[in-house]
Amino acid sequence: MDYSKLSIKRDKDIIIPRALYATTKDTFIKDIATLESLYSKQEILSCLKNTKERISNKMCVMVAEEYNVTPFYRYAV
Secondary structure, eight states, rough: OGGGGTTTTTHHHHHHHHHHTTTOOHHHHHHHHHHHHHHHHHHHHHHHHHHHHHOOOOHHHHHHHHTTTTOSSSSSO
């Protein structure tokens, strides 16, 4: 994938999950703040809930806790 051709608006379904796929517990606050400078909380939640990327349940719970919403999971628990 040529990242230089990505559009912030058009490709949010690619950018958001991949940014969070690469985050860790230590970098989460910085990474989520960066995403929030580009996207609304609702856009971030929606993308994560609907993505086919391999986002861990742990990451989904971290995002849910950050946004004070009901935890959601990508994989059956």
